[in-house]
Amino acid sequence: MFTHKPTAVLMFAVLLGACASAAEDSPRLGTPITEAQLQGWDLIVAPDGSGLPAGSGTAAQGQAVYEQKCAACHGMQGEGTPGVPALAGGSPIATPPLMTAGSYWPHASTIFDYVRRAMPPLAPKSLTDTEVYQVTAYVLHLHNIVERDFVLDRDSLPTVQMPNGGNFIDRSQVQR
Ligand code: HEC
Numbered sequence: 118m119f120t121h122k123p124t125a126v127l128m129f130a131v132l133l134g135a136c137a138s139a140a141e142d143s144p145r146l147g148t149p150i151t152e153a154q155l156q157g158w159d160l161i162v163a164p165d166g167s168g169l170p171a172g173s174g175t176a177a178q179g180q181a182v183y184e185q186k187c188a189a190c191h192g193m194q195g196e197g198t199p200g201v202p203a204l205a206g207g208s209p210i211a212t213p214p215l216m217t218a219g220s221y222w223p224h225a226s227t228i229f230d231y232v233r234r235a236m237p238p239l240a241p242k243s244l245t246d247t248e249v250y251q252v253t254a255y256v257l258h259l260h261n262i263v264e265r266d267f268v269l270d271r272d273s274l275p276t277v278q279m280p281n282g283g284n285f286i287d288r289s290q291v292q293r
Pocket of ligand 1: 186191202203217228231232237250256
């Protein structure tokens, strides 16, 4: 046993040396992200419509997407299921209040943005942009905000008036 010890110490010293020289070669900050990779992350859609992709969809088209990919959790009419929020119905001023995307959210763009990046939770970002337009139109239709054949696209989406849209105070420009 005793005779092995110096060898082990020597091996450790060699390993240490190898690590130190690799660290000197580069700061190891990773590789630059490519344009294509960046597009998968650059998903912000603002209320003015900036960031909305090409494509379009109607609630009539979105019904199939919704029933296949959303209804099991959010309910056939967007009424929610235990542990999963309702998407339509309700009111923020009822007692008790039920705040849904349809009744409470001030901007339709948030539905598009959120669904595109986060839903369905087991396969986020799996919907095509067209499917996101279609299913967003369907969620809006569940709360009677748009008609079944209203074409949602990058021009029309920012014009959609949400029922609770006027009841927020915009403090984004307030200087601290
Ligand atoms: C496996 C169940 C499941 C599926 C399928 C699913 N969702 Fe969700 N969804 C959730 C849960 C859970 C939340 C709440 C997440 C949180 O608050 O962090 C949520 C939140 C949401 C919200 C935000 C609601 C709020 O008031 O905060 C929207 C909008 C939404 N989902 C739309 C969709 C759409 C559209 C689909 C189909 C493409 C879908 N979801 C599929 C479980 C699901």
